[in-house]
Structure formats: C-alpha cells, structure tokens
Amino acid sequence: xxxxxxxxxxxxxxxxxxTVLVSSAHGExxxxxxxxxxxxxxxxxxxIAVVLDxxxxxxELVLASGGFALNLPCRALADLCFTVGSVSGTEADKFTRYxxxxxxxxxxxxxxxxxxxxxxxxxxxxxxxxxxxxxxFGEVVAAQxxxxxxxxxxxxxxxxxxxxxxxxxxxAGVFAVPSQTVQGRVIAPLPDPx
Amino acid sequence: xxxxxxxxxxxxxxxxxxTVLVSSAHGExxxxxxxxxxxxxxxxxxxIAVVLDxxxxxxELVLASGGFALNLPCRALADLCFTVGSVSGTEADKFTRYxxxxxxxxxxxxxxxxxxxxxxxxxxxxxxxxxxxxxxFGEVVAAQxxxxxxxxxxxxxxxxxxxxxxxxxxxAGVFAVPSQTVQGRVIAPLPDPx
Numbered sequence: 001x002x003x004x005x006x007x008x009x010x011x012x013x014x015x016x017x018x019t020v021l022v023s024s025a026h027g028e029x030x031x032x033x034x035x036x037x038x039x040x041x042x043x044x045x046x047x048i049a050v051v052l053d054x055x056x057x058x059x060e061l062v063l064a065s066g067g068f069a070l071n072l073p074c075r076a077l078a079d080l081c082f083t084v085g086s087v088s089g090t091e092a093d094k095f096t097r098y099x100x101x102x103x104x105x106x107x108x109x110x111x112x113x114x115x116x117x118x119x120x121x122x123x124x125x126x127x128x129x130x131x132x133x134x135x136x137f138g139e140v141v142a143a144q145x146x147x148x149x150x151x152x153x154x155x156x157x158x159x160x161x162x163x164x165x166x167x168x169x170x171x172a173g174v175f176a177v178p179s180q181t182v183q184g185r186v187i188a189p190l191p192d193p194x
Numbered sequence: 195x196x197x198x199x200x201x202x203x204x205x206x207x208x209x210x211x212x213t214v215l216v217s218s219a220h221g222e223x224x225x226x227x228x229x230x231x232x233x234x235x236x237x238x239x240x241x242i243a244v245v246l247d248x249x250x251x252x253x254e255l256v257l258a259s260g261g262f263a264l265n266l267p268c269r270a271l272a273d274l275c276f277t278v279g280s281v282s283g284t285e286a287d288k289f290t291r292y293x294x295x296x297x298x299x300x301x302x303x304x305x306x307x308x309x310x311x312x313x314x315x316x317x318x319x320x321x322x323x324x325x326x327x328x329x330x331f332g333e334v335v336a337a338q339x340x341x342x343x344x345x346x347x348x349x350x351x352x353x354x355x356x357x358x359x360x361x362x363x364x365x366a367g368v369f370a371v372p373s374q375t376v377q378g379r380v381i382a383p384l385p386d387p388x
Contacts, residue, residue: 015230016362016370017211036209039233041245041327049243049329051235075376082378097383129323133235135243137327155364168210168362168372170349173379176210176372182269184276184367189291 005117005143009153011040013072013117013145014048016155016178018166021071021084022050023102023110024061030110032094033058034085036169038070046140048121053134057089062123068138069109072117074149075177076163080114082173106142116164117145157181199311199337203347205234207266207311207339208242210349210372212360215265215278216244217296217304218255224304226288227252228279230363232264240334242315247328251283256317262332263303266311268343269371270357274308276367300336310358311339351375 005013014020017039023032037051050070052059062068073081084094095102101113105120112118121138129135149156149164157165157178167175199207208214211233217226231245244264246253256262267275278288289296295307299314306312315332323329343350343358351359351372361369 012365016364017213017230017233019211036211037233037235039211039231039243039245041231041329047327049233049327051233078376078378079381083381086380092383098381099384126323129320129329133241133243133331135235135323135329153365154368155370157370167376170210170375171206171347173377174348175376175378176349176351177374177376178362178370178372180371180373181364182272182361182369182371184272184369186280186367187273187277187292189286190293 001147002144003147005145006153007046007140007143008044010046010119010140010143011043012153013119013143013150014038014040014070017168018072019081019169019175021073021081021112021115022052022058023069023071023112024058024065025110026061026065029061030093030095031057031061031089032084032100032112033089034081041137047137048119048140049135049137051134052136062136066123067107067109068121068123069105069111070119070121071112071115073167074116074164075167077114078167078175081167116149116166119143195341196338197341199339200347201240201334201337202238204240204313204334204337205237206347207313207337207344208232208234208264211362212266213275213363213369215267215275215306215309216246216252217263217265217306218252218259219304220255220259223255224287224289225251225255225283226278226294226306227283228275235331241331242313242334243329243331245328246330256330260317261301261303262315262317263299263305264313264315265306265309267361268310268358269361271308272361272369275361310343310360313337
C-alpha cells in the first residue's frame with residue numbers, strides 16, 4: 001500500500017542508486033522516461049540531481065513546467081522500465097501507447113502505478129549545470145513508498161517481496177536487483193605504533 | 195585480476211548506483227571516505243558527479259589537488275566501507291589506522307586494494323555547484339576493473355563471484371548487494387485505437 005514518506009527520509013529512497021522513471025507533464029503533454037543517472041545531493045531540504053539529455057522530450061516538459069517526479073520501478077516492471085528507456089515520447093504518448101496506469105501526485109504530476117516509491121520535485125533552475133552537464137537539480141516536495149518494501153524510513157528487501165525490489169541498470173536492458181543485504185560492522189583501529 | 199577499462203566504458207562501472215570510496219591525496223596528506231551519492235553525467239568524455247560534504251577532509255584534499263578517485267568496494271569490503279564512512283580523516287590517516295592496502299593509480303592517486311573497480315578523475319572546477327549542492331564534477335582519465343566481475347565492458351554478477359558484488363548503501367551500515375539480475379524486454383505498443 002502507498003504511504004507518505006517523511007521528507008526527512010526522502011533521500012533514503014534513492015540512496016542505493018536505483019534506476020528511476022522520470023515523469024513530467026505540461027499542459028496536455030506528458031512523458032515518462034528511464035534514467036539510471038540520479039542521486040541525492042542534500043538531506044535537508046531534500047534535494048536530488050538527475051541527468052536529462054538534451055535530446056529528451058522530458059527535458060522540454062521539465063523546463064516548461066518547473067517540476068518532475070522520480071518513480072522507482074521494481075523487478076515486476078523491468079520490461080516497462082526498459083521499454084520507456086528505449087523509445088522517445090516525441091513520437092507518441094507513452095502512457096497511452098503502452099497502457100501505463102498512472103495516478104496523480106499531490107503536485108499534479110502523473111505518477112506510475114506499480115512502482116515502489118515516488119518523489120515529486122520542484123525544479124531548481126541552474127542553467128549552467130543543465131547546459132554543461134545535463135544535470136537538473138530538484139527539491140523533493142512530496143514522497144511516497146509502497147509499505148510492503150519501504151517502511152519506517154527503511155528499505156526491506158526480502159525473499160517474500162522479491163518482485164518489489166528496485167532495479168539498477170547494468171546496460172542493454174539487464175538490471176541488477178538488490179536481492180541480498182549485508183550488515184557492515186565498524187572495524188577497530190590497529191594499535192598505535194607509537 | 196585488475197585490467198584497464200576503456201574510457202568509453204567507464205560510465206558502465208557506476209551506472210547501477212554503487213556506493214564508492216573516494217580516495218584523494220595532496221602532498222603528504224591522503225584520505226579515503228565512503229560516498230553513496232555519485233552518478234555518471236556524460237559518456238564521452240566520461241564525466242561523473244559526486245557529493246562531497248563541506249565537513250569532509252576529502253573535500254579539502256580534492257580542492258587542493260584537483261583530482262580524486264572512485265574505488266568500488268565489494269561485499270568482502272562491507273566492514274571497511276562502513277568504517278571509512280563512519281570516521282573522519284582529519285583525526286588520523288585512515289590508510290594507516292585501518293591497515294588499508296593501496297596501490298598507485300596512473301595519476302598517482304592512492305587506490306584501494308580489494309575493490310572491484312577504480313576511476314581516476316580530474317576535478318572540473320565548478321565553484322557554484324560545489325558550494326550550493328556539494329556537487330563535484332570530474333572527468334574520468336583512467337579506469338580499471340577486476341576482470342572476475344567486470345569484463346568486455348559489462349558487469350557479471352554471479353553466484354561464484356558473490357564476494358565481488360558491489361555495495362549499495364541503504365543506511366546504518368546495511369548494504370544491498372546486486373546478487374541477481376533480470377533481463378528487461380521491449381514491450382509491444384498497444385494497437386492504435388484509431
């Protein structure tokens with residue numbers, strides 16, 4: 001079930017480097033594309049960066065509307081993720097073309113059903129970073145997650161929710177899935193040689 | 195075994211969002227810290243972005259030297275990764291304190307033994323992005339990877355190299371490990387309603 005995520009925990013949704021679907025809309029036009037290149041840049045206020053190539057229709061909609069959403073697809077959506085990353089939205093409305101179910105976020109953005117987390121962002125205008133590095137900064141203004149896999153501010157990847165694990169694009173449609181976790185321990189320093 | 199990676203393939207090393215160790219040096223001073231927040235921004239020339247907080251010793255060394263390296267730790271290094279992300283290098287040399295084995299990269303940077311990939315970067319000075327978003331852009335000038343897990347420009351995460359899988363920090367020392375992969379397929383569009 002979808003639950004709101006505290007903005008203080010928003011960065012944790014993307015801390016582990018998942019591939020995302022970027023959704024956007026302006027007037028009657030809308031789009032969704034896959035993006036492997038995004039990261040948090042600040043905890044408070046929660047801010048993220050995402051790379052939007054100059055060739056993308058998404059970039060045009062984001063610049064026109066001043067907002068975008070990151071939707072986190074899961075294993076069950078691997079085909080959809082690869083597909084919307086392989087075709088351009090300038091040709092046809094991908095939501096209609098592929099029968100992608102959506103719901104409206106609190107900012108009015110179209111969000112993708114079946115994803116496991118959603119971050120709605122206000123674009124922070126940085127023309128130089130956009131032009132030189134295709135890097136778009138945004139402030140997260142609303143976040144949600146599927147509580148079967150993200151609850152109490154933490155991801156929980158388990159065997160019984162394997163279809164809800166996030167996707168991490170390796171290339172050519174092959175996605176790594178974080179199906180195991182490991183707990184790191186703090187190592188004791190070596191004895192001081194002095 | 196360590197093998198050079200073509201610069202054309204450098205972005206593939208970090209495309210799936212691994213947590214990295216950032217190593218740096220200036221004069222006699224050196225450091226290594228963990229960073230979950232990095233991403234590629236350009237294929238050619240290969241460029242990446244990484245977030246270096248204002249409180250870090252690494253930031254000081256990177257600004258002074260104009261370079262840094264991203265080392266990709268693997269499952270076998272989960273404790274080391276969590277440890278160097280939990281203590282500051284201003285207190286003591288972490289390489290010495292934790293007995294971290296290193297080798298010298300082609301740019302002279304200290305690289306961490308036991309990691310599975312290494313990207314040596316030249317800092318691209320962007321004072322505004324550095325100040326406003328702690329975001330440092332770099333151009334990859336040399337890359338290497340362990341050919342047991344990355345070969346022919348592709349990661350290969352298998353059961354028989356599980357200890358070499360990359361780490362993806364979820365928080366509090368818990369790392370997701372991309373121990374499975376899934377192949378996405380392109381979906382056929384719905385029939386045109388017209």
